[in-house]
Amino acid sequence: MKILITGADGQLGQSIRKIAPNHNHEFTFTDIEELNVTIEEEIDNYLKSGQFDFLINCAAYTAVDNAENDYDKALALNTTAPYLLAKYAKKYKTRFIHISTDYVFDGKSSVPYSTKADTNPKSIYGITKLQGEKKILRCNKDAKIIRTSWLYSEFGQNFVLTMLKLGATKSTLNVVFDQIGTPTYATDLAKTIMKMVEHMPIDNIFHFSNEGVCSWYDFARKIMELRNLKCKVMPILSKDYPTIAPRPAYSVLDKSDIKLNLRIEIPHWEDSLRECLDLVE
Ligand SMILES: NC(=O)c1ccc[n+]([C@@H]2O[C@H](COP(=O)([O-])OP(=O)(O)OC[C@H]3O[C@@H](n4cnc5c(N)ncnc54)[C@H](OP(=O)(O)O)[C@@H]3O)[C@@H](O)[C@H]2O)c1
Incomplete structure (x- = not known):
């Protein structure tokens, strides 16, 4: 298969790049320099000339707090770009896989969110990502959307790498214990995307994270x-650690659909965290 990756210098893109040699596909990795996903003409030309079988969109505006004061850019990257990619993927008969987020939910649930659960994003990031999902599915009925949560990797910037840095220099660290979710190791998500390429399911929306549930506090403690x-990790309430963008208090994703459709077993978050830490200096 000929597979085009956009936003390939980000965490997920680099994780796909890492596992690409294990797969017998022809990959083309692009980031903004090669293919700016906000420019319609570039998308059209790239897809037209490449004759790709798959397009996997890893590009996004992921700075959740910055998005609150940067609506236009968040909208361009999280809503308009996915729509344009979906539209031209359809035009050139390229299957489209897009990544979305647990932040499409308001966090008021106390049981894991199924793919059919009502969405109600509270942040600009979540709102623009949900609008992206809707616009994709309106124009491309075959598109696949995978919502994921708390993504981390050995690449780029993320909670794990931040904790390692702070843990090496500070004696105590306050971390919120009233936001509950599940970490996702980007390599596990990358492997699942490859599985999806090889066994395309029928449904449109899927959820993927690692197995298990924790708070950011538990996650930080395990890293230390x-x-x-x-470094001693202290539990604090979100109200004592205000952020610009609101976060869902509970965003555990129910992964039943993806496990059933792709016949996969998902590693527990602690096991994947160990695997990631083995790769970080
Ligand atoms: N990170 C998380 O915790 C998390 C949680 C849930 C869901 N997700 C979703 O998972 C997906 C992957 O996230 P990630 O953490 O891998 O994101 P990331 O590390 O922020 O990567 C996004 C990539 O897209 C690039 N990009 C920005 N503008 C672009 C443009 N106009 N054209 C092409 N590329 C552009 C970015 O470049 P620059 O770095 O130069 O801007 C970056 O290389 C996203 O859809 C995200 O919404 C992430």
Whole structure:
């Protein structure tokens, strides 16, 4: 298969790049320099000339707090770009896989969110990502959307790498314990996307994270423990750690559909965290 990746220098893009040699496909990795996903003409030309079988969109505006004061850019990247990619993917008979987020939910549930659960995003990031989902499916009925949560990797900027940095220099660290979710190791998501390429399911929307549930506090503690860092992690309430964008208090995703459709077993978040930490200096 000929597979085009957009936003390939981000966490997920680099994780797909890492596992690409294990797959017998012809990959083309692009980021803004090669293919700016906000420019319609570039998308049209790239897809027209490449004759790709698959387009996997890893490009996004992921700075959740910055998005609150940068609506136009968040809209361009999280709503308009996915729509344009979906539209031209359809035109050139390229299957389209897009990544969305647990932040499309308001976090008021106390049971894992199914793919059919009502959405109600509270942040500009979540709102623009949900609008992207809707616009994709309106113009491309075959598109696949995978919502994921708390993504981290050995690449770029993320919670794990931030904790490692802070844990090495600070004696105590306050981390919220009233936001509950599940971390997702980007390599596990990359492998699942490859599985989807090879066994295309019928439904449109899927959920993927690692198995298990934790708070950011639990996650931080486990990072310190696995790395033998002496930094003491203290649990605090979100109200004592105000952020510009509101976060869902509960965003555990129910992964039944993706497990059933792709016949996959998903690793527990602690096991995947160990795997990631083995790759970080
Ligand atoms: N990170 C999370 O915790 C999280 C949680 C849930 C869902 N997700 C979703 O998962 C997906 C992958 O996230 P990620 O963490 O891998 O994102 P990321 O690391 O922020 O990567 C996004 C990539 O897109 C690039 N990009 C920005 N503008 C572009 C443009 N106009 N054209 C082409 N590329 C452009 C970025 O470049 P620059 O870095 O130069 O801007 C970056 O390389 C996204 O859809 C995200 O919404 C992420």
